[in-house]
Amino acid sequence: MPKVSIVMPAYNSEKYITHALNSLINQTFSDWECIIVDDASTDGTLKIIKEFSAKDPRIRYKILDSNTGSAKVPRDTAINMAISDWVIFLDSDDILESNGIEKLLQRQDETGADFIILRISQINEDGDINTEKSNSRYKNFDFSQVLTGKEAVKLTIGNWLIGGFGLINKKLLSNRKSFSEIFHNYNMDEYDTRQMIISSEKVAFINTNYYLRINPNSITRTLNIKKFQTLYTNDLIKKLVEDNFEQIDSIHEKMKYQYICGILDCRKMLLKLKRKIEKAKYMELDTLIRKYYKIFVSYKHKTWSLSLIKVILYTRYYTLFRFTTFLLFEIRKLKK
Secondary structure: OOOOOEEEEEEOOOOEEEEHHHHHOOOOOOOEEEEEEEOOOOHHHHHHHHHHHHHHEEEEEEEEOOOOOOHHHHHHHHHHHHHEEEEOOOOOOOOOOOOHHHHHHHHHHOOOOEEEEEEEEOOOOOEEEEEHHHHOOOOOOOOOOEHHHHHHHHHHHHOOOOOEEEEEEEHHOOOOOOOOOOOOOOHHHHHHHHHHHOOOOOOEEEEEEEEEEEEOOOOHHHOOOOHHHHHHHHHHHHHHHHHHHHHHOOOHHHHHHHHHHHHHHHHHHHHHOOOOOHHHHHHHHHHHHHHHHHHHHHHOOOOOOEEEEEEEEHHHHHHHHHHHHHHHHHHHHHHH
């Protein structure tokens, strides 16, 4: 049985997947398997996968019958196929540093941690590192520390101060809700990763790179209705925080900030979409925002430390919220 299973969801990745797979083949540690689940790609992705699999028996693949629109379903399918006790997620457009697996296993042996988290370095389409972005997240970060899952998850709320990729004990994956139990949003990994972190007895870190490719054409960087699913995902994360932390814990303030930022992002996107979608769809999305806004204002944690402008925006009256956000949106348009 291989020591590590690499899990890779893939969809229309012909431009990058060769780099991802080569980063595995060139690893200093060789006792691994890679399971790729293709989410019904329509480009040359599957052809590349088959070529690599034919050359290297460590690479297996499965093809889904139809596109699911979410990385969660192919990723969870690959997890179910994995036979190792340890799992590493590698997206098909990302790259793992050549000694990544070896270093992760060494760190696990040193610490006995359930989750060993890699350093995230951002790369562009050409594979060049965004040094400023990559270094700012880890300024003064102590990679030698070992935290409990609850301590580590605090570093992910409000803003990701750590990454979410690394070596994962498979028992953490079996504890997650499967894709058949919950709605599989395009960004459900935001919730899944926090589930795994908080379920860990120990979380360790290592200053070895996972190269995360910033694709300007990805859903997260374009105007796409799927991004409204962030509202649902943030609500799941909010419930995770409420279930695991007392109301006096400062994590609730960070969660409140993350929750309203998601609502504001969706409100801004809706205003941009106003003349591009049908009125019925616009009203449906507005109703969705209203639903989660009402949940936000009823948040049990009562401490407020937000700026005055945010206090003005965050009233119990959704009509006022709609008006003030519309006004700010129009003012920003005039300034451009």
